Amino acid sequence: MNNLSIFEINPNASLIHPFSSTLLTWYRTHARDLPWRHTKDPYVIWLSEVVLQQTRVAQGLPYFHTLLAAFPRVQDLAEAEEDTLFRLWQGLGYYSRARNLHKTAKHVVASGGEFPQSYSGLITLPGIGPYTAAAIASFAFNEASPVVDGNVFRILARHFGIETDILHSSARKIFTELAQELIPNNQPATFNQAIMEFGSLQCSPVPQCPSCPLVSSCVAHATGRTLLLPLKSKKKPVRERFLAYFIFEQRGKILVRQRTGKDIWAGLWEFYLVELADFEQSLALLALDPVIQAWFSELDSFALKAPAPHLLSHQKLISKAWHIQVPDHFNMPQMDEYQWIEPEDFKNVGKPVLLLNLITDNLSLQELF
Numbered sequence: 001m002n003n004l005s006i007f008e009i010n011p012n013a014s015l016i017h018p019f020s021s022t023l024l025t026w027y028r029t030h031a032r033d034l035p036w037r038h039t040k041d042p043y044v045i046w047l048s049e050v051v052l053q054q055t056r057v058a059q060g061l062p063y064f065h066t067l068l069a070a071f072p073r074v075q076d077l078a079e080a081e082e083d084t085l086f087r088l089w090q091g092l093g094y095y096s097r098a099r100n101l102h103k104t105a106k107h108v109v110a111s112g113g114e115f116p117q118s119y120s121g122l123i124t125l126p127g128i129g130p131y132t133a134a135a136i137a138s139f140a141f142n143e144a145s146p147v148v149d150g151n152v153f154r155i156l157a158r159h160f161g162i163e164t165d166i167l168h169s170s171a172r173k174i175f176t177e178l179a180q181e182l183i184p185n186n187q188p189a190t191f192n193q194a195i196m197e198f199g200s201l202q203c204s205p206v207p208q209c210p211s212c213p214l215v216s217s218c219v220a221h222a223t224g225r226t227l228l229l230p231l232k233s234k235k236k237p238v239r240e241r242f243l244a245y246f247i248f249e250q251r252g253k254i255l256v257r258q259r260t261g262k263d264i265w266a267g268l269w270e271f272y273l274v275e276l277a278d279f280e281q282s283l284a285l286l287a288l289d290p291v292i293q294a295w296f297s298e299l300d301s302f303a304l305k306a307p308a309p310h311l312l313s314h315q316k317l318i319s320k321a322w323h324i325q326v327p328d329h330f331n332m333p334q335m336d337e338y339q340w341i342e343p344e345d346f347k348n349v350g351k352p353v354l355l356l357n358l359i360t361d362n363l364s365l366q367e368l369f
Contacts (some may be wrong), residue, residue, distance in 0.1 A: 253341055
């Protein structure tokens with residue numbers, strides 16, 4: 001069912017749609033007590049929304065508190081060093097969110113320090129998309145702008161039997177138009193909170209249909225398609241990457257670099273890295289690396305316990321690591337990207353979770369860092 005208008009089902013547009021009424025009633029009983037639901041401050045709301053992107057509430061809540069304590073105003077965030085932000089973000093993943101957070105904060109401060117008070121103004125800010133703009137507009141300024149995220153796609157597709165592929169370019173327009181007709185003009189913030197909560201707790205990927213207050217009018221349930229909707233194109237195949245990390249330690253310092261470019265983890269810090277095609281056949285290529293060749297014949301004696309494979313959205317990172325104590329008199333080759341720093345300084349910069357796990361799993365690294 002495409003291009004659905006709820007008024008084709010309920011022609012009396014002056015009344016709240018039964019779907020919306022039922023949803024609001026459910027929310028009054030089931031709403032979780034979350035800190036960002038007790039404020040109209042657009043900065044706090046924005047911060048919470050960015051933290052919760054691709055992140056469960058239970059995981060994101062401690063980060064929200066930490067970031068808000070460190071940066072209580074948008075001006076504080078704008079003035080922060082990127083390394084400081086990355087260190088506090090460490091472990092939350094999807095670091096592009098942190099970079100966009102910083103960029104947006106700087107833009108807001110440069111534009112006068114106040115967030116625009118409408119969806120049309122918010123959507124012009126760098127790093128703020130349709131979902132986040134609608135969330136801030138409704139929660140902070142009570143504007144009837146519907147949020148449309150994965151939860152909303154799922155709920156509306158199931159309940160109204162929408163068969164549009166949610167990854168298709170037309171999907172957002174179709175679902176947004178439907179959500180716009182469902183949102184009560186006098187309760188936009190509550191409705192948006194309710195539909196997201198409903199998607200998180202009730203109509204989740206594996207839904208709780210027996211206790212669902214909307215089950216009697218749900219098209220997906222009536223037609224046995226609950227687990228088939230929403231329609232979604234197949235995901236991209238997962239790419240495997242093989243990362244060989246070397247913790248070189250000399251004169252009390254370690255060799256590290258800050259990642260740059262458009263690859264994963266841009267802005268985060270890491271140990272000396274060689275990426276290989278695999279660990280079965282190409283490990284011998286390490287003997288050709290000018291930094292590693294002096295130690296290659298003894299690598300087994302320097303091996304660390306490798307962390308478990310690390311999963312990103314479309315990548316599986318498989319790693320091995322070695323900790324090499326370099327004699328004081330040994331002259332290491334020059335490496336423009338890398339620098340020697342104190343282990344204490346490495347503790348205070350942002351690092352990938354993969355390396356945090358590596359340190360946690362190896363006693364010698366725990367003692368070093």
